[in-house]
Amino acid sequence: MDNIDEFMERRRTELAGRTADILRELAISLNIETIERELHRITGTCGTYGLMDGSRGAADLLVRVRGELVGGLADELNALADVFARSSSSGEN
Amino acid sequence: MPVRHILVVDDDPDLTDLVRELLHGEGHSISVAPNGERAEQIARARPPDLIILDVDLPGMKGPEVCRRLREFSTAPILFLTAASSEADQIVGFTAGADDYVTKPFGPHVLLARVRTLLARGTRTTSGPKLIGNVQIDANAQVVTVDGILIDLTKTEYDVLTTLSAREGHIISKSDLVHEVWGEWFGDSHVIEVTISRLRAKLVRAGAPDRLITTHRGIGYRISSPH
Numbered sequence: 001m002d003n004i005d006e007f008m009e010r011r012r013t014e015l016a017g018r019t020a021d022i023l024r025e026l027a028i029s030l031n032i033e034t035i036e037r038e039l040h041r042i043t044g045t046c047g048t049y050g051l052m053d054g055s056r057g058a059a060d061l062l063v064r065v066r067g068e069l070v071g072g073l074a075d076e077l078n079a080l081a082d083v084f085a086r087s088s089s090s091g092e093n
Numbered sequence: 094m095p096v097r098h099i100l101v102v103d104d105d106p107d108l109t110d111l112v113r114e115l116l117h118g119e120g121h122s123i124s125v126a127p128n129g130e131r132a133e134q135i136a137r138a139r140p141p142d143l144i145i146l147d148v149d150l151p152g153m154k155g156p157e158v159c160r161r162l163r164e165f166s167t168a169p170i171l172f173l174t175a176a177s178s179e180a181d182q183i184v185g186f187t188a189g190a191d192d193y194v195t196k197p198f199g200p201h202v203l204l205a206r207v208r209t210l211l212a213r214g215t216r217t218t219s220g221p222k223l224i225g226n227v228q229i230d231a232n233a234q235v236v237t238v239d240g241i242l243i244d245l246t247k248t249e250y251d252v253l254t255t256l257s258a259r260e261g262h263i264i265s266k267s268d269l270v271h272e273v274w275g276e277w278f279g280d281s282h283v284i285e286v287t288i289s290r291l292r293a294k295l296v297r298a299g300a301p302d303r304l305i306t307t308h309r310g311i312g313y314r315i316s317s318p319h
Contacts, residue, residue, distance in 0.1 A: 048200075
């Protein structure tokens, strides 16, 4: 299990940085279908890698996107990107 | 622990890399398929001991992939999904899944579920298995040909179910001995005699005489002749 913990730690920072970039691109394109698919993926995959704040944020936003309750979606996506960017730069979860 | 072949079906490389790393650490052999079509190809070419299947696949969805795999595989199927609603779980179990892990998951949890499913072995099919006109009901432990009950000894029944669990694949004589007799003390002709008696009983009842075929120097195979 030590190996898997090391593996996840190695990949976590890079995954957080990549996810922040994806979210910023989504905030520009604002394609709802892609946003929904990516938020779904981010919730599961990033959470499994231990990026819990970002995963919870993605899950909350996904519920609101599906319920069409989102105003200012670009701002919401950029705010979520900031969460992942912080994880990427600090290495924290 | 014996090396097991585990098929992971998920389109997210970050996730499959993690699962691969996790299961490699247990000494298992891992195949990865990004979609249902590829999963079916791999499972037919190299039967897995366990299948980890994402529900939200691109194209054919997880429950449909599960149903298709269940047509020829008895390997336990573990659903991996971000969906946590009761309805999604029911759909998964109805399609033939054996267990369910919700994303995000803890690696320890996934590993524990995998160990349990592998220890449990191949699943007992909920319904009878049909090969040609031969029906094998593992729950009732009865075999019928065109609906007529066949009287088999326990050894003949065990040989038939062992062959049918890998329908379409050749099972070596040594694997058959290991599965049916366990530790072997007898004459190897006993296998040939048992197969011969089993074949005769099935054919007499109306089963095709090419249902169980002998592959000299390799082993035996059961399949429905076309």
